[in-house]
Amino acid sequence: xxxxxxxxGGYTLLxxxxxxxxxxxxxxxxxxxxxxxxxxxxLRLPNHFRAIFAEGAFNAAFVPAYAHxxxxxxxxxxxxxxxxxxxxxxxxxxxxxxxxxxFMPQAISILAPGFSDxxxxxxxxxxx
Numbered sequence: 372x373x374x375x376x377x378x379x380g381g382y383t384l385l386x387x388x389x390x391x392x393x394x395x396x397x398x399x400x401x402x403x404x405x406x407x408x409x410x411x412x413x414l415r416l417p418n419h420f421r422a423i424f425a426e427g428a429f430n431a432a433f434v435p436a437y438a439h440x441x442x443x444x445x446x447x448x449x450x451x452x453x454x455x456x457x458x459x460x461x462x463x464x465x466x467x468x469x470x471x472x473x474f475m476p477q478a479i480s481i482l483a484p485g486f487s488d489x490x491x492x493x494x495x496x497x498x499x
Contacts, residue, residue: 405492412483413499416471424460 401407423429433456441449471478479486479496486493 405489406495408483409486409492409496410499412479412486412496415482416478420464420467424464429460 397407397410401410437449437453437456440452475497479493483493483496486496
């Protein structure tokens with residue numbers, strides 16, 4: 372058990388270090404200015420989707436449901452359940468992607484209302 376704790380802790384440390392390196396590279400490439408601001412605002416929407424579908428409520432609901440189906444019906448039932456959930460998740464992601472693509476100007480207005488003063492920065496955030 373101690374080995375597993377160190378494994379999880381080691382991977383968490385590695386994740387933090389690579390995230391820190393990513394931030395250093397982003398700061399070196401983008402600097403601190405309107406381009407960096409537009410990039411980080413554009414990244415907020417995908418990060419919200421990731422937090423909801425990969426780390427948040429979906430994950431908290433799927434894992435116990437999958438374990439229940441696997442315990443009641445075995446591997447075949449669990450695989451069918453996972454396949455159906457994947458299909459629903461994929462379709463919902465496609466719908467959200469299309470909606471975000473169509474309504475990106477409005478989304479940027481909500482996420483960064485200050486960008487309406489700088490037309491070029493707003494355009495860049497929408498494009499990104």
